[in-house]
Amino acid sequence: MAKELKELTPREENYSQWYNDLVVKAGLAENSAVRGCMVIKPYGYAIWEKMQSVLDGMFKATGHQNAYFPLFIPKSFFSREAAHVEGFAKECAVVTHYRLKNAPEGGVVVDPDARLEEELIVRPTSETIIWNTYKNWIQSYRDLPILCNQWANVVRWEMRTRLFLRTAEFLWQEGHTAHATEAEAIEEAQKMIKVYADFAEKYMALPVIVGHKSENERFAGAVDTYTIEAMMQDGKALQSGTSHFLGQNFAKAFDVQFATKEGTLDYVWATSWGVSTRLMGALIMAHSDNNGLVLPPALAPIQVVMIPIYKGEEELAKMTEELEKIAAPLRAKGISVKVDNRDNVRSGFKFAEYELKGVPVRLVMGPRDLSNGTIELMRRDTLVKESVSVEGIVENVEAILADMQTSIFEKAKAHRDDMITKVDTWEEFKEVLETKGGFIYAHWDGTTETELAIKEATKATLRCIPLDSPEEDGVCVFSGKPSKRRVIFAKNY
Amino acid sequence: MAKELKELTPREENYSQWYNDLVVKAGLAENSAVRGCMVIKPYGYAIWEKMQSVLDGMFKATGHQNAYFPLFIPKSFFSREAAHVEGFAKECAVVTHYRLKNAPEGGVVVDPDARLEEELIVRPTSETIIWNTYKNWIQSYRDLPILCNQWANVVRWEMRTRLFLRTAEFLWQEGHTAHATEAEAIEEAQKMIKVYADFAEKYMALPVIVGHKSENERFAGAVDTYTIEAMMQDGKALQSGTSHFLGQNFAKAFDVQFATKEGTLDYVWATSWGVSTRLMGALIMAHSDNNGLVLPPALAPIQVVMIPIYKGEEELAKMTEELEKIAAPLRAKGISVKVDNRDNVRSGFKFAEYELKGVPVRLVMGPRDLSNGTIELMRRDTLVKESVSVEGIVENVEAILADMQTSIFEKAKAHRDDMITKVDTWEEFKEVLETKGGFIYAHWDGTTETELAIKEATKATLRCIPLDSPEEDGVCVFSGKPSKRRVIFAKNY
Numbered sequence: 003m004a005k006e007l008k009e010l011t012p013r014e015e016n017y018s019q020w021y022n023d024l025v026v027k028a029g030l031a032e033n034s035a036v037r038g039c040m041v042i043k044p045y046g047y048a049i050w051e052k053m054q055s056v057l058d059g060m061f062k063a064t065g066h067q068n069a070y071f072p073l074f075i076p077k078s079f080f081s082r083e084a085a086h087v088e089g090f091a092k093e094c095a096v097v098t099h100y101r102l103k104n105a106p107e108g109g110v111v112v113d114p115d116a117r118l119e120e121e122l123i124v125r126p127t128s129e130t131i132i133w134n135t136y137k138n139w140i141q142s143y144r145d146l147p148i149l150c151n152q153w154a155n156v157v158r159w160e161m162r163t164r165l166f167l168r169t170a171e172f173l174w175q176e177g178h179t180a181h182a183t184e185a186e187a188i189e190e191a192q193k194m195i196k197v198y199a200d201f202a203e204k205y206m207a208l209p210v211i212v213g214h215k216s217e218n219e220r221f222a223g224a225v226d227t228y229t230i231e232a233m234m235q236d237g238k239a240l241q242s243g244t245s246h247f248l249g250q251n252f253a254k255a256f257d258v259q260f261a262t263k264e265g266t267l268d269y270v271w272a273t274s275w276g277v278s279t280r281l282m283g284a285l286i287m288a289h290s291d292n293n294g295l296v297l298p299p300a301l302a303p304i305q306v307v308m309i310p311i312y313k314g315e316e317e318l319a320k321m322t323e324e325l326e327k328i329a330a331p332l333r334a335k336g337i338s339v340k341v342d343n344r345d346n347v348r349s350g351f352k353f354a355e356y357e358l359k360g361v362p363v364r365l366v367m368g369p370r371d372l373s374n375g376t377i378e379l380m381r382r383d384t385l386v387k388e389s390v391s392v393e394g395i396v397e398n399v400e401a402i403l404a405d406m407q408t409s410i411f412e413k414a415k416a417h418r419d420d421m422i423t424k425v426d427t428w429e430e431f432k433e434v435l436e437t438k439g440g441f442i443y444a445h446w447d448g449t450t451e452t453e454l455a456i457k458e459a460t461k462a463t464l465r466c467i468p469l470d471s472p473e474e475d476g477v478c479v480f481s482g483k484p485s486k487r488r489v490i491f492a493k494n495y
Numbered sequence: 496m497a498k499e500l501k502e503l504t505p506r507e508e509n510y511s512q513w514y515n516d517l518v519v520k521a522g523l524a525e526n527s528a529v530r531g532c533m534v535i536k537p538y539g540y541a542i543w544e545k546m547q548s549v550l551d552g553m554f555k556a557t558g559h560q561n562a563y564f565p566l567f568i569p570k571s572f573f574s575r576e577a578a579h580v581e582g583f584a585k586e587c588a589v590v591t592h593y594r595l596k597n598a599p600e601g602g603v604v605v606d607p608d609a610r611l612e613e614e615l616i617v618r619p620t621s622e623t624i625i626w627n628t629y630k631n632w633i634q635s636y637r638d639l640p641i642l643c644n645q646w647a648n649v650v651r652w653e654m655r656t657r658l659f660l661r662t663a664e665f666l667w668q669e670g671h672t673a674h675a676t677e678a679e680a681i682e683e684a685q686k687m688i689k690v691y692a693d694f695a696e697k698y699m700a701l702p703v704i705v706g707h708k709s710e711n712e713r714f715a716g717a718v719d720t721y722t723i724e725a726m727m728q729d730g731k732a733l734q735s736g737t738s739h740f741l742g743q744n745f746a747k748a749f750d751v752q753f754a755t756k757e758g759t760l761d762y763v764w765a766t767s768w769g770v771s772t773r774l775m776g777a778l779i780m781a782h783s784d785n786n787g788l789v790l791p792p793a794l795a796p797i798q799v800v801m802i803p804i805y806k807g808e809e810e811l812a813k814m815t816e817e818l819e820k821i822a823a824p825l826r827a828k829g830i831s832v833k834v835d836n837r838d839n840v841r842s843g844f845k846f847a848e849y850e851l852k853g854v855p856v857r858l859v860m861g862p863r864d865l866s867n868g869t870i871e872l873m874r875r876d877t878l879v880k881e882s883v884s885v886e887g888i889v890e891n892v893e894a895i896l897a898d899m900q901t902s903i904f905e906k907a908k909a910h911r912d913d914m915i916t917k918v919d920t921w922e923e924f925k926e927v928l929e930t931k932g933g934f935i936y937a938h939w940d941g942t943t944e945t946e947l948a949i950k951e952a953t954k955a956t957l958r959c960i961p962l963d964s965p966e967e968d969g970v971c972v973f974s975g976k977p978s979k980r981r982v983i984f985a986k987n988y
Contacts, residue, residue, distance in 0.1 A: 035572075035627050036615065039565035044643060047562045069540050072532035073617075073648055073664050074588070077595065079528075081602040095567070096592040096605050097617065100652040102570070102585055109574040112589050112614055121605055122529065124566075124590065124617070134528050144839070150537060155566055155648065159593040171566050346637070 017236040038163040038170030048303035074122035079130035082255040089222020093159040095124040124157040133256040142261040148180040166283035174278035187271035191247040194275040195228035198243035207298035207411035213466030225249035233418040234287040237439025239492035245275035295360025299403040311368040445485035447478035510729040531656040531663030541796035567615035572623035575748040582715020586652035588617040617650040626749040635754040641673040659776035667771035680764035684740040687768040688721035691736035700791035700904035706959030718742035726911040730932025732985035738768035788853025792896040804861040938978035940971035
């Protein structure tokens with residue numbers, strides 16, 4: 003059974019299958035009976051809860067409050083903002099009826115008499131319903147800013163789905179803010195993309211490039227979209243969070259005006275920003291190996307697992323007592339510890355299971371350890387084992403958890419940095435993309451035409467225009483036209 | 496403006512309008528553009544978050560884990576459990592299409608080519624999709640028990656809606672557990688109704704009667720339903736949480752069998768249990784008065800508000816500094832404190848606002864206080880003001896918060912106890928119901944026929960058969976047939 007557990011498709015062999023095996027076998031998520039919708043299993047949900055808890059704290063620390071808006075949006079709302087309807091109202095779940103009735107042949111059928119006058123859309127994103135609500139909340143500059151966030155489920159009818167990365171229903175948070183001035187709204191959009199970047203780097207141990215989206219890749223209805231882009235182990239990029247400066251587009255679409263300090267009327271300025279369960283996909287793909295998940299300690303539901311090696315019930319009882327004694331001061335430090343003293347499961351199976359689940363530190367105690375005052379410590383990122391003294395174990399484990407958090411980030415960063423290639427010719431562009439992959443840092447002439455031609459030719463998309471990309475004179479790698487700064491292209495999830 | 500804020504319809508005059516005014520004016524929730532769906536505003540959501548956080552801790556302490564299951568349920572799943580389809584699959588939101596397209600005349604229309612083969616129901620409750628999932632998780636007794644909970648939104652197409660009490664979409668948690676034995680499942684269902692009762696009494700300060708539902712009022716698909724019933728200030732009952740022993744009904748409907756320890760095959764035993772945003776309605780209606788909300792300190796987002804009375808900017812700055820000095824040690828004790836030093840809002844308006852929002856303790860500092868080392872303290876439940884010394888304020892506030900939590904409960908309990916009337920004749924039953932209301936504690940012959948006849952005649956429903964109702968010989972108040980114990984009738988929300 004230990005063998006069966008470990009049977010992940012090797013990452014080198016088939017990255018995509020390796021990912022899917024890992025998600026399912028580590029008990030993170032699985033496909034459901036409903037096309038494109040996933041079940042998030044308890045272990046996967048526990049990681050998501052940790053992410054939520056940290057992010058929620060960061061949102062509150064930056065002055066935001068949570069609220070909740072309806073799941074359904076009247077169809078007509080989508081037509082109000084021209085770009086938005088193009089981007090969102092197409093592939094979505096449409097509620098047309100509100101009643102079933104018994105079928106004469108058994109079972110139930112939709113009651114044709116219970117047809118809605120106006121169809122309802124299951125929210126793919128909530129700008130429209132929220133701005134329709136904000137209209138009643140905002141009269142004067144005194145009502146601004148409004149800084150709301152909601153944790154919710156959304157639905158986008160995707161044809162090709164992959165667990166966490168692209169599902170019809172997913173969980174996310176969406177911040178929606180309203181401001182009196184353009185400058186304040188832009189500042190908010192930038193602040194939140196930095197919150198996301200901080201979260202990715204400090205908690206997920208995931209280095210990201212922060213940048214603007216091109217006009218073509220912008221959110222439907224946004225004036226400017228900021229993004230964080232991460233690099234996966236297979237050289238493909240993963241967009242991990244976005245923050246949008248929406249200008250006055252939604253205020254105009256829903257007629258939300260306010261009395262300014264100066265006594266004039268003006269439309270309200272807006273932002274929206276979100277991250278989703280897609281972050282789970284990024285976390286898994288960025289760090290894991292052929293033995294299973296590698297979780298940064300900051301997001302690991304179990305940070306330390308303790309396993310006894312024993313013969314007979316008496317020794318098990320003694321070991322358990324000893325392990326609980328070691329666990330207590332660790333728990334007092336806020337470290338989550340699991341003592342796995344199941345008697346009906348072989349140790350080899352337990353080892354494989356916790357490697358698969360990415361538990362950062364494993365402590366194993368055998369009979370000799372018991373008499374020597376030692377314990378075997380293995381860290382999940384390096385799989386290196388060492389015998390350590392039980393005395394001082396708390397400081398030791400604390401130091402290792404802190405070191406792992408940094409090491410996992412440094413490893414991902416070294417890989418990411420290695421995967422940024424500066425290219426100056428179209429031949430080089432194509433060759434690097436095919437042989438090495440990763441982020442291609444190249445000059446672009448700034449037109450959607452060129453961007454789409456590159457995508458057509460190579461499947462590489464313009465991931466972002468990095469905020470820190472310096473001005474330099476160059477020529478577009480595709481069109482040869484002048485360019486003022488390099489941008490990032492990559493194949494992506 | 497202070498006047499406008501305070502303008503709640505008096506409770507005595509129109510209880511229902513008072514409730515609605517309160518929910519809207521205290522900024523808890525409002526109706527949305529979607530029929531029957533509410534917007535939960537930041538202050539209301541902050542109370543709900545506190546409830547969630549406490550309940551989630553209680554669920555985890557009793558061994559449960561969170562997970563997430565799909566929003567949509569294939570229509571055919573509902574037909575599998577005969578009683579369940581009758582109870583749930585009728586008034587619900589039905590998704591029939593997955594795409595919109597541009598209309599020639601502008602706007603968007605449902606694309607007739609994108610009709611789903613099988614319609615999807617927006618979950619009104621998740622037993623069916625979860626048991627269809629559990630089928631794959633359970634092979635042997637070693638896989639049991641499964642103790643999952645999910646925090647989610649659900650939709651029931653209600654015709655008459657009221658904020659928090661009855662809305663088409665609402666937020667809730669639903670626990671779904673799977674067990675190897677009948678005894679263990681019954682124990683789980685009982686354990687969780689006790690968790691709910693504990694939560695209601697200790698955190699919501701809401702005394703509840705714990706009992707069984709009659710067969711007629713049972714959850715659709717349950718073998719036994721446990722309920723907690725609370726008494727509102729107007730003498731009407733409010734069902735506040737239920738826990739169901741589902742027997743093997745869903746296991747049989749979804750063919751979930753397991754290999755027992757003894758090597759035989761058996762169907763799995765189930766429970767489900769839930770509380771929802773309806774608890775917000777109970778909390779509001781149980782304690783509040785004509786000045787606004789009265790919140791038990793344990794669930795108040797702001798526990799202490801501090802307001803300076805001052806003249807001029809200089810004094811305001813000095814006062815703010817002083818108030819922050821007092822706030823610091825309170826916050827260090829985990830008490831949430833807001834210092835409201837807004838200069839553009841009159842103190843009278845602030846007073847009214849925090850009374851409306853039910854902030855438990857108000858501290859007001861005027862110029863004389865500043866020199867005397869005193870502060871004016873008002874507690875929200877009694878509205879009694881006293882001048883207290885700043886020295887020792889932390890202990891004082893802590894003691895008052897603790898006392899308020901108890902007092903609010905005791906007051907609600909005294910009212911509830913007063914509203915339980917033992918009646919022995921049908922005339923008395925009708926008279927008490929009309930003149931006094933409340934819980935009527937009477938003998939009942941145990942038949943659905945009598946239960947429905949009583950409801951038909953008086954609108955009173957059988958709220959529950961209390962767990963602690965002693966055996967005693969009596970005759971049914973309606974039919975005169977023999978009865979072994981008294982049950983609780985009431986008009987209800």
